Amino acid sequence: MTITRDRGRIFNGIPAEWLFLIIALIFGFLFILIIPPMTAPDEIGHFAKSYAFSQGKIVPYFLESTENPFKTWNQYGFSLPSSISELNQNVIGIGYNPSEKFDYSSLIATNFTNFNNVFIPLGGQLNYSFFQYVPQILTISISKLFASSMLSVYYATRIVNFLSSVFILFLAVKWTRFAKWGFVLLALNPMFLLLATSTSGDAFTNAISFLFVAILSTLISDEEMDKKKLYFSFGLMIMMIQMKPTLIMFGLLYFLIPNRKFSIWSKCLYGISILGSSLTIYYLWGKLFPSQDIMYIDFASPSEQIRFLLEKPLDFVTVIQNTIDEHGEFLFHSYTGKFGLLNRNIPFWIVLTYYLFVVFAVFIREYNQLIISKIMRLISVVFLFGYVLLTFIALYQIWSPLGSSIIQGLQGRYFIPSGAFALLAITPNKDVIAKKLAVPIVMSGVVLFLGYVTYFLANSYGF
Template identity: 20%
Template sequence: MKKRSVSLGLITGILCLAAAAAWHSLDVRAGIHETGASWQMGQYVFLTMLVVALTTVCGYFLIEKNIFSSENACPRTVTLCSLPKLAVLMAGGLGILYLFVLPPLAAPDEISHYVSAYRLSSQMTGQPQRDRYGRVLLRAQDTWVEDLDGDFVYEPDEDGNLQVTAESREQAVKLGETLDESTYELFHTLGVNGQYAPERTAEIQSMGAYVSSTYPPVTTTPLAYVPQAIGISLARILGLNTVCLLYFGRLCNLIFFVIMLYLSMKRIPFGKEVLLGVAVLPMTLHLAASFSYDVMILSCMFLLTAVCLDLAYEKETVRVRDVVLLAVLAAVAGPCKMVYAPILGLCLLIPMRKFGKVQNWFISAFAVGIAWGMAMYLVNSQVITTYATATEADSYVEWAEEAGFSISLLIHNPVLLVRMFYQTLLWNAKDMHITMIGGWLGNLDQVLDVPYLAVWAFTLCLIGLALKIPGEQIRMTGRHRVWIGFLCAACAGLTMLSMLIAWTPVSSRVILGVQGRYFLPFLPVLLLALKNHTVVLTKDKNRSILYLMCCLNGYALVRLFSIVCIRL
């Protein structure tokens, strides 16, 4: 009877996915009726087949093979050997599908990350990377991604590089600014060999070899863009077109994320299913399959969390290479976003006795701290100084064209700070929840949505994965759970504070720009800290929960494709 019920669950998921795909095919047909792009139905059917196939394979290993059930004769050995491999299949497979359903430069701030990776690629390949004004230089054939309608007017500078005039820059439309049917049509038309507006490209090339980008690169460590830059460099060396260049950069970023996820899953001593659950959220997968440097942050924070928990609860001694790894992770991820510095406090979970001597503990703590501090100083010293010394007169929010909050103002008016935090949590909690799970994808486009019911389904899945199951031993003490809660609250608080100072005008009653995706790096360890003896599952349902998350992602993918097809 048990085998039949398990098989029924697998079949039910597949049938529900097929029904959802059939329903949304009506939207695809409606879009084709308006545009005549009949090829979209073929791609939709192919997408549906891939979604169903991936879900079936994952469901087979999760449910039929029962690879990490606590009822196995040797559950720990099976978990260590099998679940990380399944993570590669789930995260990698779903990530590739998100990569194509949501095309390049559609993710949050992705064009700035693309430009930053492009600059590093130029450095890798020995090409000019910046003009005399600090702007990133692009090949003439790649400039169209910033100017789809050909509105740019170019003027050569003293070095022969082309600069875009300020007047023509304002009305230009960039790729991915609004993801609609025309974007799909564009990529389908160009394919792997086509060149966008070849006449315009030839005209630009006749004026100069390189064009200065209108988007500034992100001020952060160049290490955050190594995977993307490798993909771009490979496409440039092979002489491929811009479409391939964009997809190669994204694909390499996704591969890096999957590799780091696999290493994290191998290292973390418990809570593997929680880590995998966070990794396959729609927002996580969308970011992983983009140019975003959030991939580097997520990857490093996941691995840092896994190493700290492994050393705290599993390993008997701390080796030198463990300390070196923690220092490297802190140095790489730290400069990307300073607000995650409190996560380094996870290192304090490691008992001092595991270092052998007290002096070894102090040396290790100093090594990790100095690695983070030096990286912060080298990359962000100017930014830190600017915010720290800014007065009320200096604070100005450019996008709102009005004064902003300063540190000195908040120090002298702590009630104002508390009020802004309180009102933000009270009024914007739902938006932060949606943007953490992935209810609004693309550039937080509310049209490209995953229904709020599905968002709650993902949320309940994460909570279910975090609960204690029969026979499971809770490794964290109450004191450790409180400490982890404090660290996560500190990260969230610093995130909100940074957006209050950098992005919020004084006229606003809430902190603007706070997105739930900023909480993803510390979400796994926060969920693990919630595990307790009071609220427990009576049965081990982790494998079924992960299968449900896979099905929910499949539904999101077919729904998103159909939405883009009818968005004319």
């Protein structure tokens, strides 16, 4: 085994990004093989949304309910091929019953060839933009021209969604100027892989977030400003806000670019332009769909919740504290170790072991690593605080009944995009652990961890 320190390579010259790629492809395709269709979080809504986009459908229609005319959840959707619903119905039993095994013999192409339209609800994906569905839209548009079964279209979409996410993460690991091995460990988070190997739009959102941080790290550390990367990052920032408004916090990274390369005046000018255009696009897109008060009327009253937050901010602090006290462990657990409908769970102590490997990986330095100043660490902490706060507010607004003492609907996976930026706070500026020893330990650990998760999922679903 040889190590070339000046190029940050290990295992006979394999760089970190290539090692990530190899491991991600192995376990990703195992996930695709093992995990049944439509079992990722909210996957029916994600696949239905991307399929509708591929048909040029944007605005869903409302299906009147004779049982309850005031019900709106799952009453907005599209007329789409019945086989999409049949794919979902085929797994609905194992979704709610983790002790039930999946019948893989049911995955026969001829079982999913009904392309007659039926109403398919969207759930929480009602007003999602098309940005997070780019891989899915392109794949569905092409594959449905040749495939006679929805099963083929679905699996083609899973594979392309996965490969797209892995390629973006490959670039993020390659380009980042800090915590390269931390990026690798976070990108190999099994929940991240599970979303990437599904048809969920969350995978593309998470991958783009990592790429954005990596690109900004080069703009911060490189001697000369790369204008192409800068302008490309502007496009990514606008996309990210459309995907998930809480990602607006990533704009703090621009303030870490040295003023000699990107002046305060330029930061303000470009920042106002990006923010203005992003919010305008988001507002105009949102006007196409029902308001949040209508969409979430079955669960909460979003406008009343916002009024409560503005009038009684200190009371909301108590709500946050209650939420952390009651659901803190759940959030850490569901970030990486709760699968299916959060009911197929690996032991929490194994999840904690994964987190230890992530922290351990952050202390492995590369030859061209960014020197992280105190202000950078402070900005990272401010970002994490702001991102968590906005996420808490968003979930309190739409899922929690008015007057609720805790925030309902929170899941750890909502915080996956923040991981790369948060690493700035703990990344050291000096060698702490000998790389020759640390890298084999970290990578062996994550492979064993992913191996255990793969075995767990295979056994849980009855593969």
